[in-house]
Amino acid sequence: MLSAYTSDEIRAAERELMARLPDGTLMRRAATGLAATCAGLLPRVYGGRVVVLAGGGDNGGDALYAGAALARRGARVHAILAGRTAHEGGLGELRRAGGRVAEARSGDAVLMEDLIVRADLVMDGLAGIGGAGPLREPYATLARLCRRAEGVVVAVDVPSGVDASTGEVAGEAVRADVTVTFGAVKIGLLIDPGASHVGALTPFDIGLRPWLPEPGVVALTGADVAARLPRPGPESDKYRRGVVGVVAGSDRFTGAAVLTVGGAVRAGAGLVRFASSAEPVARVRARWPEAVTTVLAPGEGIGEVGRVQAWVLGPGMGTGEDAHALARSVLGSDVPVIVDADGLTLVARDRSLLRREAPTLLTPHTGELGRLLGVPSGEIEAARLRHARRAAEELSVTVLVKGSTTLVAEEGRPVRANLTGTPWLATGGTGDVLAGIAGAFLAAGMTCYEAASCAAHVHGLAARMAAGGPGEGEAPVAALDVALELPAALRSLTVG
Numbered sequence: 215m216l217s218a219y220t221s222d223e224i225r226a227a228e229r230e231l232m233a234r235l236p237d238g239t240l241m242r243r244a245a246t247g248l249a250a251t252c253a254g255l256l257p258r259v260y261g262g263r264v265v266v267l268a269g270g271g272d273n274g275g276d277a278l279y280a281g282a283a284l285a286r287r288g289a290r291v292h293a294i295l296a297g298r299t300a301h302e303g304g305l306g307e308l309r310r311a312g313g314r315v316a317e318a319r320s321g322d323a324v325l326m327e328d329l330i331v332r333a334d335l336v337m338d339g340l341a342g343i344g345g346a347g348p349l350r351e352p353y354a355t356l357a358r359l360c361r362r363a364e365g366v367v368v369a370v371d372v373p374s375g376v377d378a379s380t381g382e383v384a385g386e387a388v389r390a391d392v393t394v395t396f397g398a399v400k401i402g403l404l405i406d407p408g409a410s411h412v413g414a415l416t417p418f419d420i421g422l423r424p425w426l427p428e429p430g431v432v433a434l435t436g437a438d439v440a441a442r443l444p445r446p447g448p449e450s451d452k453y454r455r456g457v458v459g460v461v462a463g464s465d466r467f468t469g470a471a472v473l474t475v476g477g478a479v480r481a482g483a484g485l486v487r488f489a490s491s492a493e494p495v496a497r498v499r500a501r502w503p504e505a506v507t508t509v510l511a512p513g514e515g516i517g518e519v520g521r522v523q524a525w526v527l528g529p530g531m532g533t534g535e536d537a538h539a540l541a542r543s544v545l546g547s548d549v550p551v552i553v554d555a556d557g558l559t560l561v562a563r564d565r566s567l568l569r570r571e572a573p574t575l576l577t578p579h580t581g582e583l584g585r586l587l588g589v590p591s592g593e594i595e596a597a598r599l600r601h602a603r604r605a606a607e608e609l610s611v612t613v614l615v616k617g618s619t620t621l622v623a624e625e626g627r628p629v630r631a632n633l634t635g636t637p638w639l640a641t642g643g644t645g646d647v648l649a650g651i652a653g654a655f656l657a658a659g660m661t662c663y664e665a666a667s668c669a670a671h672v673h674g675l676a677a678r679m680a681a682g683g684p685g686e687g688e689a690p691v692a693a694l695d696v697a698l699e700l701p702a703a704l705r706s707l708t709v710g
């Protein structure tokens with residue numbers, strides 16, 4: 215399990231550790247790790263062109279010390295100082311190692327731009343966990359110039375401009391190829407928009423672990439998911455493996471039903487019971503003969519469908535009066551329910567639907583979450599963590615917020631960030647598949663929190679496999695491809 219922390223938590227741990235070590239030890243450790251990573255990224259250290267962007271704080275200090283280490287190995291290092299002051303020790307060491315220094319406020323702008331664009335490696339030491347609010351000038355201009363860098367951009371601790379505690383980006387921010395982060399992963403490195411500025415995340419241990427608190431955000435690894443997934447034993451039968459009920463689709467939207475059932479079937483449900491109007495039932499029967507189907511008359515509830523251990527409610531079911539009555543019938547059951555898509559619209563209109571004893575998992579994208587909370591979706595995208603937590607608290611449910619970073623929030627537990635997502639997943643119908651997967655896991659006896667976070671992981675993995683790896687040439691995926699790839703994704707997970 216990967217644990218992530220706020221800036222304040224990291225600082226508190228640093229204070230504890232620093233009190234037990236000679237002055238400057240931690241920065242030395244950090245700079246040594248940073249220099250080693252940078253050396254590995256340069257085609258050749260000797261003669262390599264390195265630009266160090268140094269802010270006025272300790273983040274700049276790390277970068278200057280690391281620059282000095284590279285200069286001692288023969289790299290041609292230029293530091294560009296963004297602050298009115300710079301870390302004294304780091305600057306002195308860089309100068310002694312033969313590094314050159316320019317000041318962003320007074321130096322030749324064209325020359326500095328040229329240095330950044332043509333460097334083999336740019337180290338972003340503008341701001342780390344001490345960064346606050348949108349980057350001011352000249353920090354912002356330097357961060358912007360990094361986009362044009364032809365060489366590799368290495369963020370020191372945090373890409374400057376990204377809020378280390380939340381992943382929020384209020385203005386200009388560095389887009390790094392690699393981020394070397396010290397002591398522990400910061401929350402903002404896992405959550406978009408911050409996460410998409412990180413590049414390859416490279417944690418470097420400086421010994422903080424014993425002083426870190428319980429994390430507020432965590433991410434499951436493949437081994438964590440493998441250890442949690444239900445595996446059939448010799449005693450298993452379809453009922454023990456879990457019966458998922460799916461209420462989805464309508465005469466207008468039949469595809470959502472096929473995809474949701476597909477997600478559940480391919481993720482290993484013992485049995486899927488599908489209930490809807492005649493047209494989606496016909497489509498589901500044709501595509502998934504494994505499913506047991508029931509045709510519901512308009513306004514009819516789920517009374518005759520048979521026993522299930524968890525329901526998936528919503529994809530393509532419509533939002534009219536009959537759909538509302540059906541939703542009430544499903545949410546009136548005493549088993550866990552996943553509410554997705556149209557189900558979320560119904561719940562946003564009538565929150566009384568959520569008053570129930572059994573657990574509920576909502577799976578909104580940011581637009582749907584916006585409707586649930588009465589907040590524009592742009593605000594949610596800019597501050598995902600805050601809104602995911604707020605939704606879980608306000609609605610007293612487990613919430614899985616879909617999007618470029620999928621988050622699972624439940625009151626009293628760390629938020630789980632999913633790391634397997636891929637931009638290829640941003641295509642119609644993939645959410646239906648995700649709801650089906652979560653349904654299969656929930657019916658097998660997992661909690662909403664575990665089922666949601668494991669489903670997000672497996673869903674992302676299946677999408678990546680369907681899209682092909684970077685080496686193989688990537689391609690767009692369709693939602694059904696993701697469902698079909700699920701067994702391979704599940705097979706690839708091994709308990710570590």
Ligand SMILES: NC(=O)C1=CN([C@@H]2O[C@H](COP(=O)(O)OP(=O)(O)OC[C@H]3O[C@@H](n4cnc5c(N)ncnc54)[C@H](O)[C@@H]3O)[C@@H](O)[C@H]2O)[C@@H](O)CC1
Pocket residue numbers: 228232240241242244269270271272273274276297340341342343344345346347348349350351353370371372396420
């Ligand atoms: N505290 C420690 O023991 C250690 C700290 N380390 C480094 O120290 C960093 C934290 O250092 P600091 O607390 O000095 O803070 P930072 O260096 O992260 O940030 C403060 C600097 O950024 C500038 N700044 C902040 N927000 C800005 C904005 N919006 N626009 C323009 N400039 C802005 C400030 O003026 C100041 O110069 C960590 O991220 C890490 O890189 C490491 O050396 C490991 C050990």
Ligand SMILES: [K+]
Pocket residue numbers: 273338339340341342369370371372373374
């Ligand atoms: K930085």
